[in-house]
Amino acid sequence: SLLSASLLGIDFANPLLNASGVYCRDVAELDALAASAAGSLVTKSCTLLAREGNPEPRYYATPLGSINSMGLPNAGYQYYLAYAQQHDYAAKPLFLSVAGLSLADNLTMLAAIRAADTPAIVELNLSCPNVPGKPQIGYDFAAMTAMLEAVTQAYDRPFGVKLPPYFDIAHFDEAAAILNRFPQVAFVTCINSIGNALIIDVEAESVVIKPKDGFGGIGGDYVLPTALANVNAFYRRCPAKQIIGCGGVTRGEHIFMHLLAGASLVQVGTALYEEGPGIFARLNDELAELLTRKGYRGIEEVRGKLRTL
Numbered sequence: 383s384l385l386s387a388s389l390l391g392i393d394f395a396n397p398l399l400n401a402s403g404v405y406c407r408d409v410a411e412l413d414a415l416a417a418s419a420a421g422s423l424v425t426k427s428c429t430l431l432a433r434e435g436n437p438e439p440r441y442y443a444t445p446l447g448s449i450n451s452m453g454l455p456n457a458g459y460q461y462y463l464a465y466a467q468q469h470d471y472a473a474k475p476l477f478l479s480v481a482g483l484s485l486a487d488n489l490t491m492l493a494a495i496r497a498a499d500t501p502a503i504v505e506l507n508l509s510c511p512n513v514p515g516k517p518q519i520g521y522d523f524a525a526m527t528a529m530l531e532a533v534t535q536a537y538d539r540p541f542g543v544k545l546p547p548y549f550d551i552a553h554f555d556e557a558a559a560i561l562n563r564f565p566q567v568a569f570v571t572c573i574n575s576i577g578n579a580l581i582i583d584v585e586a587e588s589v590v591i592k593p594k595d596g597f598g599g600i601g602g603d604y605v606l607p608t609a610l611a612n613v614n615a616f617y618r619r620c621p622a623k624q625i626i627g628c629g630g631v632t633r634g635e636h637i638f639m640h641l642l643a644g645a646s647l648v649q650v651g652t653a654l655y656e657e658g659p660g661i662f663a664r665l666n667d668e669l670a671e672l673l674t675r676k677g678y679r680g681i682e683e684v685r686g687k688l689r690t691l
């Protein structure tokens with residue numbers, strides 16, 4: 383139908399899902415996403431052991447978006463694997479986001495996920511914190527290569543990677559060249575939050591979140607152009623892979639932009655946090671209205687059709 387989408391040969395009723403980390407940390411939230419108009423859902427990035435995460439306030443929203451330094455609070459990977467094993471895949475696909483604090487942790491989690499043999503699709507979060515003092519994996523190309531070499535040995539199913547935003551053409555080139563060495567990396571999710579931003583409250587003359595002296599990843603309107611650029615940069619450089627867009631979606635036309643840029647599916651973070659799962663019905667309606675007005679019969683006709691001048 384009009385909004386039908388496809389990834390890894392799997393059918394989706396529509397291209398929308400949550401961004402990992404938003405509305406997906408416990409069963410109640412995951413069930414609400416499963417019951418919503420979202421075409422699929424992804425779990426909070428998980429670690430080997432459960433984590434409390436950072437002290438609050440650790441998330442804050444402004445009229446232009448959000449800032450967070452959650453610190454990877456999650457129930458531990460077995461919790462999300464158990465959820466994946468009871469999920470109704472006939473209703474909609476489910477993604478498991480994995481963000482081990484070490485390569486060893488990732489290998490342990492992926493081995494258990496593989497052994498469970500669920501239809502869940504793995505999204506490996508490369509924006510997760512790495513060794514303190516070193517850049518996150520997504521910004522350490524040697525570490526990223528080593529991680530993918532080890533993971534593709536341990537996990538023999540197609541999977542995807544969640545990337546941080548890049549801002550330099552040479553970095554798009556280098557990151558894509560690494561990913562293209564791994565055909566098993568079947569999709570790329572662009573982008574994670576733009577890291578280490580700072581939001582200031584003038585009234586209080588203060589930062590707005592407690593961890594890291596107020597420094598945190600931003601999302602929402604602040605990041606849409608960067609998200610679209612990363613979607614299109616990897617769409618152009620990785621013709622054998624699919625792209626999941628993430629960043630800056632609050633309206634149907636933003637989904638349309640991500641599709642034009644090359645996305646197959648589109649994730650919603652900040653706007654979902656602020657509006658709740660009802661947003662998916664609104665966004666699907668707005669996207670359907672836009673496609674119909676423009677004479678499209680399906681989103682496949684839109685993907686990657688961005689014109690240049």
Ligand SMILES: O=C(O)c1[nH]c(=O)[nH]c(=O)c1I
Nearest residue numbers: 427451452453454509575599
């Ligand atoms: O602080 C977090 O938990 C977090 N926050 C983000 O904005 N992106 C991430 O990948 C993660 I793992």
